[in-house]
Amino acid sequence: MNRKIRVLIAKPGLDGHDRGAKVIARALRDAGMEVIYTGLRQTPEMIANAALQEDVDAIGLSILSGAHMTLVPHVLKLLKANGQTDVCVFVGGIIPEEDARALQDLGIRAVYGPGTPTTQVIEDLTRFVQQN
């Protein structure tokens, strides 16, 4: 069997700093995953629709604009409406600790701040997908 972990990496909203997203995308690729990189200025609708069509195991949202408390819950809501409740959603970027806790209460699996080693993201993702 030829199974690969498929991950969508997206930057929702108007934030234009994509270096972090690109680094994660490359790291996941080098770890043997298939990374669907959608680039900048994605709306929550575009992200949820892409996740559905690509039948991904995980979604990484990169947000450095501060708009995470609006954008992330919206994405989660759309995923639920589409019937994709078992996707692992993680967030990277500039997220204050209390917001990170709030996001995790909403169902976000992990929040990765700047400087998180890519190995950690890879380990967490691999473990999550294996458990499911």
Added chain:
Amino acid sequence: MDAAEQIQKGNRLALARWLTQIENDLPQGQVLLDRLFSHSGHSAIIGITGPSGSGKSTLVNRLALELANTEDENPISIAVLAVDPSSPFSGGALLGDRVRMRDLMEHPEIFIRSLATRGVLGGLARAANEMVLALEIAGFEIILVETVGAGQSEVDIARLAHSTLVVEAPGLGDDVQAAKAGIMEIADIIVVNKADKSGADATARSLQAMLQINLELKPPRNSNQCWKVPVLKTSALNSEGIQFLKQTIHQHQDWLRASGEWQNRNQVRMKALFERLLHEKLYRKWHDNLPKFQKDQLLAAIQSQKISPYQAIRQILPD
């Protein structure tokens, strides 16, 4: 409603999951295909290939929208398969074609699926043919298949698509490059993209000249019967030439049906699929019965030059 009904009724999540099952060789995926296979064969399959940097994805972005007629009362249902290479080292892949397809992503009814080659050469993904079957069964009228950035030997698309577009860009090589075997031979329509750049006219003329030589070397018996490969100019970024490209594709499809070539291409496609599946299963079944230690021993013997590679093979498979 079971999966088969859901897929046929337009449930895109059910379709997406089926595509994953097919891609991963899961028995559920195959059983479903067995059941629904007779519903395939009604879509127009358009292949888009060409070297990296020629603007394939940007062109697909514009072309798919043009073909979809989204403003119309009866829009055409479109699916896009976009292939990118798997890393030969990690086995992973960066599937980045969606970055150029932002316009399409604003139309959720246009189905886009990214796939990695997963080790096969030839320009397509291993299970691309079967995944196109699934998309046909799901009812898409037109299926666009974008290959990896192709060099000269990635020609498998010609055994899958009804119409193959080869996309070139100015400055990627001279006349001699254009004359080499492979990718130019499979073109039904040649598109010189990035036509706003200097050198576009020269590139188009160069390709036209090469096609002219082809015609002189192999003149068709009946000139009405054959398709004369056109060279079109587009600027996908500026949305120029796309309407004319769409019309040309329609002309080609009309010609395919009128000349009987449509059926011929379908047969070629099924033959390619059949041969590949046969090879894969034969090898897998035989390989599963081969003791690993024997294979390891023989490999070690080759590496220390005790036996030749041919001798090693003959020990496993006598003549």
